[in-house]
Amino acid sequence: MRELALDLDAFEGPFDLLLTLLLSEDLEPRDVDLAGVVLAFLEVLAERDEVDLDACGEFLVLISALLELKARALFPDEAAELDALEPEEAAEELARRLAEYRRMKEAAAWLAERLVSERDRFFRLGPAPLAPQPERRLAPQDPEALGAALRLLATPPPSVSLNHMALRFPPVAQFLERFRALLSRRRRFDFDSEVHGLSRVEQAVAFLALLELRKAGEVAISQAAPFAPIRITKADVERIDTWTRRSA
Amino acid sequence: MDSTLRLIAANPVDKLARTVEALLVVASAPLTVAELAEAADDDPERVETALGLVRERFSEPRSGIVLEEVAGGYAFRASREAADACSRLFERPVERGLSPAALETLAIVAYLGPCSRPEVARIRGVAADSAVASLVERGLISEAGRESGPGGAVRYKTTPLFERVFGLESLAALPRLDDLGEDATELRTRLLEVAESRAS
């Protein structure tokens, strides 16, 4: 997965290198087309016969972290409008924005075609060779306008609203530590009761942390049936259990 | 009296047409009927008539100089027949190597009117700084004030050169956005369908 070959506007190379450049801040997350990364990953996935859940989990964790980084870089002061929306309204808003972008892409394609069809239209850029030289004259100006322009430039932009903190993804690491601490006290716990009362976004991030723990081999995850509580068991405990049962 | 009448009868629009030709050959941007009328010190209606004569004289394929209606006014251009010769002598610095990112940004500024970099970034999902800079450098967009409020971002609009390069009579000649791509309702229906098929 980390060798995933990418060919984006701002970057060409393996996914791994992209991560390294982003983490070392040699590349701005806001310049990276993350949808392109997802598409490249899906293409690779489609070529394979079996779905590699580990790879998918890892990818989810990484791409969501990148999305968070990028969202923060792009819209530092965007109000938490979306957070206040009901899921249906959010879907509506998302569809509206996607439609808007899609239409702009179509408009860009139209402009590109137009450039080609108008390639044989030539006209003069700049003044005619033997045209009279125009003279520009400016009416008397008020010097106060200069000060006013500078005052405006010296005014700090509105302080960044903290409302959007609610929209921000809590770091995955926060849940990693929380679950590790929990597992140091208890051998197993129910995911659902542990994240009860948290926001949907927090629950999603907590789940990503869970996948991360599983990937590292620290926990085993089991679920009796779809939508049944997800049970988390400390990995070494499970191994010991299995060993005990086998030897018994 | 007689002689004055005879003077007017001597095809006076012909003279006006010559003046219009002269103005258009030295102008550095398309001229509107109002601008032509003011410079020629004549009526807009008569200028329209004179433009008819000029159009007749300067039209393809009989002429190498062609009158076109573009960017809200009138201007001369080379005939398409001479395009090869022109391309050997003149570069196309404005449109050469316009990136897809720049074209998307240009489309957003053209359709949504004065637009700031953050607005463009919000729609494209990618920062627009270098695309905007390259469009400004090419003269296809220019600054159009700042967003209101302190610390407001600079907004941009397309220039007459944009309309000229793309051969548009005016911005109104852009295709309607509704005719491009699907609308939000359709897209939402598709999103929901995908979600449902996943769930089932």
Added chain:
Amino acid sequence: MDSTLRLIAANPVDKLARTVEALLVVASAPLTVAELAEAADDDPERVETALGLVRERFSEPRSGIVLEEVAGGYAFRASREAADACSRLFERPVERGLSPAALETLAIVAYLGPCSRPEVARIRGVAADSAVASLVERGLISEAGRESGPGGAVRYKTTPLFERVFGLESLAALPRLDDLGEDATELRTRLLEVAESRAS
């Protein structure tokens, strides 16, 4: 064979003349016979012949567009008959004010002293190239040496015309901006800090 011959006989210099017209109407400097011949991909002698046709078509008093031979080659000019109209076209009305971009740039140069384009751009948060160029063209700012170090950028200062237009005896008469800093150094620091916070 016959038909080919007839085709060539059908006044081929006419087509070349149209190409020459087209090249001249697009050019922003006079074109030499050699340049025209290379662009038209034809013989210089034939180009001379074609230029004869063009001169005939575009000559006073029958045409408002006139072919003129100048030192560097050939170019179109407006007819003398249209001289008044042309001077009205190029006589610009006295401009009432400056664009916001030009005003910001001018204010920075006036208050901070000699400034380079990159510095103005850093403070404004957007490129300053066209604003600087238009202020230089209007004679409100002029070059004032370069920044120290190899390849240092050109710096600009305000001109005596600037002081006249703004009714100032000298730069010292600029309205004070004590609330923004005691001197140019403090003001510069303040502006750069705000610009940085705007960019982050």
